[in-house]
Amino acid sequence: MAREHKDETERLNELHRYAILDTQAEQDFDDFTWLAAYICNTPISLISLVDENRQWFKSHYGTQLTETPREYSFCAHALFQQENILEVPDAAQDARFASNPLVKQEPSICYYAGAPLVTSAGYTLGTLCVIDTVPRTISSEQRNALQTLARQVVRRMELHLSQASQHKAETRLKNFMENSPAAAWITDLNGDFLFISSSCRMLFDTLSETENTNGFLDLLPKEQALRIIKHIQLAAGTKGPIYLTETIQHLGRTEQEFILCLFPMQDPDGSIVIGGTALDITQEKRNTGLMRLLSRVVEQTSESVMITDVQSEDSVPNIVFTNPAFTRITGYTLDEVAGKSPDMLLGPRSEAMAMLRLHRAIQSGDAFSTEMYNYRKNGTELSMEWVASPVRDDNNSITHYVITQRDTTEHRQTRERVRMQFERLAALRAIDASITGGHRLVFTLGLVLDQLLELLKVSAADVMLYNKNRDILETVVQRGFGPEYKLPLPLRQDGGPAWQALKLKRIISLAELPDAGNAFLQKIYRMGEIAEDYMAVPLITRNETHGVLQIYHTRTLQPDDEWMEFLETLAGQAAIAIYNSTLLQGLEEANIELIASHDATIEGWSRALDLRDKETEGHSQRVTEMTVQLAREMGLDEGEQLRMRRGALLHDVGKLGIPDSILLKPGPLSEEEWKVMRQHPILAYEMLWPIKFLRPAIDIPWCHHEKWDGSGYPHGLVRQEIPLAARIFAVADVHDALCSNRSYRQGWPIEQVREYMKEQSGIHFDPEVIQVYLKLNGNSYGKE
Numbered sequence: 184m185a186r187e188h189k190d191e192t193e194r195l196n197e198l199h200r201y202a203i204l205d206t207q208a209e210q211d212f213d214d215f216t217w218l219a220a221y222i223c224n225t226p227i228s229l230i231s232l233v234d235e236n237r238q239w240f241k242s243h244y245g246t247q248l249t250e251t252p253r254e255y256s257f258c259a260h261a262l263f264q265q266e267n268i269l270e271v272p273d274a275a276q277d278a279r280f281a282s283n284p285l286v287k288q289e290p291s292i293c294y295y296a297g298a299p300l301v302t303s304a305g306y307t308l309g310t311l312c313v314i315d316t317v318p319r320t321i322s323s324e325q326r327n328a329l330q331t332l333a334r335q336v337v338r339r340m341e342l343h344l345s346q347a348s349q350h351k352a353e354t355r356l357k358n359f360m361e362n363s364p365a366a367a368w369i370t371d372l373n374g375d376f377l378f379i380s381s382s383c384r385m386l387f388d389t390l391s392e393t394e395n396t397n398g399f400l401d402l403l404p405k406e407q408a409l410r411i412i413k414h415i416q417l418a419a420g421t422k423g424p425i426y427l428t429e430t431i432q433h434l435g436r437t438e439q440e441f442i443l444c445l446f447p448m449q450d451p452d453g454s455i456v457i458g459g460t461a462l463d464i465t466q467e468k469r470n471t472g473l474m475r476l477l478s479r480v481v482e483q484t485s486e487s488v489m490i491t492d493v494q495s496e497d498s499v500p501n502i503v504f505t506n507p508a509f510t511r512i513t514g515y516t517l518d519e520v521a522g523k524s525p526d527m528l529l530g531p532r533s534e535a536m537a538m539l540r541l542h543r544a545i546q547s548g549d550a551f552s553t554e555m556y557n558y559r560k561n562g563t564e565l566s567m568e569w570v571a572s573p574v575r576d577d578n579n580s581i582t583h584y585v586i587t588q589r590d591t592t593e594h595r596q597t598r599e600r601v602r603m604q605f606e607r608l609a610a611l612r613a614i615d616a617s618i619t620g621g622h623r624l625v626f627t628l629g630l631v632l633d634q635l636l637e638l639l640k641v642s643a644a645d646v647m648l649y650n651k652n653r654d655i656l657e658t659v660v661q662r663g664f665g666p667e668y669k670l671p672l673p674l675r676q677d678g679g680p681a682w683q684a685l686k687l688k689r690i691i692s693l694a695e696l697p698d699a700g701n702a703f704l705q706k707i708y709r710m711g712e713i714a715e716d717y718m719a720v721p722l723i724t725r726n727e728t729h730g731v732l733q734i735y736h737t738r739t740l741q742p743d744d745e746w747m748e749f750l751e752t753l754a755g756q757a758a759i760a761i762y763n764s765t766l767l768q769g770l771e772e773a774n775i776e777l778i779a780s781h782d783a784t785i786e787g788w789s790r791a792l793d794l795r796d797k798e799t800e801g802h803s804q805r806v807t808e809m810t811v812q813l814a815r816e817m818g819l820d821e822g823e824q825l826r827m828r829r830g831a832l833l834h835d836v837g838k839l840g841i842p843d844s845i846l847l848k849p850g851p852l853s854e855e856e857w858k859v860m861r862q863h864p865i866l867a868y869e870m871l872w873p874i875k876f877l878r879p880a881i882d883i884p885w886c887h888h889e890k891w892d893g894s895g896y897p898h899g900l901v902r903q904e905i906p907l908a909a910r911i912f913a914v915a916d917v918h919d920a921l922c923s924n925r926s927y928r929q930g931w932p933i934e935q936v937r938e939y940m941k942e943q944s945g946i947h948f949d950p951e952v953i954q955v956y957l958k959l960n961g962n963s964y965g966k967e
Contacts, residue, residue: 830883
């Protein structure tokens with residue numbers, strides 16, 4: 184696997200910023216992959232983007248794959264060389280890739296060349312690569328062209344990003360205009376303006392006079408601007424609005440007080456910007472009715488509210504006020520918490536560092552937001568989001584802190600469930616990939632047990648397969664046992680829990696073994712391990728039990744419905760893997776038997792042909808063996824040798840259609856009789872072609888009477904027009920005919936035969952085949 188890039192986090196951020204992963208196919212990108220494959224003359228080309236766990240193909244030419252795991256990725260290795268193409272001439276000979284599943288299996292990568300996709304910011308997002316299934320290289324011109332195309336791919340991606348940014352800006356403005364109060368603006372998290380409404384320009388006189396105003400630092404006194412910016416950054420971490428009171432001095436006017444409302448908004452690319460509104464409360468503040476309104480808001484809000492002083496004698500803020508929601512949520516009344524630190528709400532799982540940061544924020548006058556575990560008066564746990572904001576007097580001094588708390592228990596539990604479900608789905612996907620990828624059964628079952636121990640948090644597990652022939656259960660894979668623990672002996676039908684699960688086809692737990700349970704676990708954990716609980720899960724497909732999954736745990740298991748559902752799902756995956764393995768093994772055995780049956784039938788046909796003509800009896804077997812030996816000497820693989828063997832045995836099958844009066848005629852044939860005799864290759868073709876199994880062997884029966892110089896029959900083929908198999912067979916056929924006795928002549932001596940064969944090189948026979956023939960020991964094919 185390729186090492187991780189030193190700036191991997193920044194690189195991944197850059198990749199996600201382009202928002203191109205998992206998007207639909209686009210003709211522009213497909214044109215690049217087609218052109219790359221065309222220029223480099225390869226069957227496959229990809230635009231590959233490498234994220235945290237995979238490589239995903241924005242465009243794929245020549246393959247149906249859309250993504251692969253990152254650990255299999257050739258492209259991940261190209262992330263480290265921005266200037267050069269990564270070229271692998273022969274992956275099978277490269278230590279980095281020789282064992283890669285993409286080399287050993289579909290798409291059978293042999294050659295690879297990848298040009299890095301480097302953004303203008305200097306990050307490599309992936310490659311434009313070309314792939315071939317044979318070893319090779321590409322020319323320098325092709326390399327330059329591939330790099331040029333890679334740069335064009337990046338430019339097309341950056342154009343996508345630019346268009347997306349423009350759309351985001353339009354959406355942002357539209358969203359704001361539809362939701363904003365009167366005097367409104369949008370800023371980034373640094374307080375710089377992204378949008379200013381016309382009413383906002385009327386509110387701040389300087390905006391109408393200075394067109395180059397960037398943000399609050401340009402608009403307000405530095406201290407006040409920084410204070411607002413801190414609240415802007417706090418608002419980015421919350422889901423609701425934050426309110427603060429500020430006094431703003433107009434040019435030529437008296438001071439006015441405003442309530443600023445800051446609320447987060449999400450741009451289309453997922454980034455957070457802050458919307459703001461300003462409400463003039465100068466007159467309302469003078470009105471005690473507003474104070475009563477604010478009091479009612481605090482009293483009636485559904486969120487818990489605490490007000491603390493800044494610090495006490497021990498430098499720890501103390502609670503001075505709580506609202507009814509605080510009592511409803513925590514169970515504490517104001518009398519019970521007044522004068523105490525908010526720390527009283529903490530418990531065993533509370534994040535101590537988060538509370539320490541809260542204290543420091545209060546002491547320094549900063550705003551602060553965090554999520555912590557709180558504990559109610561009755562000791563029960565809940566998750567709360569804390570938002571602390573300072574309260575300032577007329578002299579801008581902080582006098583109190585307002586701490587709002589929102590119950591996030593359900594939200595946090597949902598996040599945890601989603602995380603667990605994602606991990607379990609990823610585990611099932613990995614197991615599915617192992618099953619469909621053709622991995623060995625032991626590997627797949629080991630993967631199932633790994634996921635079982637990791638995600639269900641059990642101590643140990645094993646899988647036992649049922650051997651029908653021996654009527655025993657045999658352990659094939661185990662995880663979690665001590666290093667000295669060995670695979671147990673096969674289990675016979677002794678009434679143990681594994682056999683009960685197998686026969687009853689249901690889960691057997693330790694609770695069902697009241698008497699034998701402890702003894703059973705002691706027997707299993709005889710290497711000093713301690714187990715307090717056990718389950719035996721049958722592995723069933725198509726109502727047939729293939730084995731048992733056994734689970735051992737050092738504490739009593741307390742499974743919920745989701746836990747049991749995932750256990751049964753894993754057991755189902757294991758059962759499918761066993762069933763598929765058994766089915767594949769059966770198919771392979773049946774295929775071997777079928778091929779053997781076909782070959783035996785061909786042998787029988789050959790002997791029948793020889794028996795029809797007593798003078799050629801044994802000819803087919805002899806000429807077949809010589810043909811195979813010549814093919815072997817010429818370097819043909821075993822598959823081609825097998826096809827030639829079948830063709831040689833059936834070379835005269837067309838003579839079944841020749842009348843005996845012609846085939847067995849003792850004297851010379853007439854011209855009309857020869858015309859009939861020369862039809863036997865065509866008759867062979869017509870007989871064999873409908874048989875799909877024999878089509879690969881048809882070259883010899885059809886073309887073994889063709890000659891190198893074109894004087895043969897039935898088609899008059901010349902040189903390489905004649906299939907190689909037929910050229911090789913012709914040499915063996917004539918050799919055996921000349922060496923054998925006939926009613927009209929005696930067989931020739933071997934040296935005479937070899938001399939004749941040599942003379943016919945380039946006339947009757949392929950010179951290359953004759954050279955191999957002459958190297959063989961001629962005595963091996965003399966008279967019998």
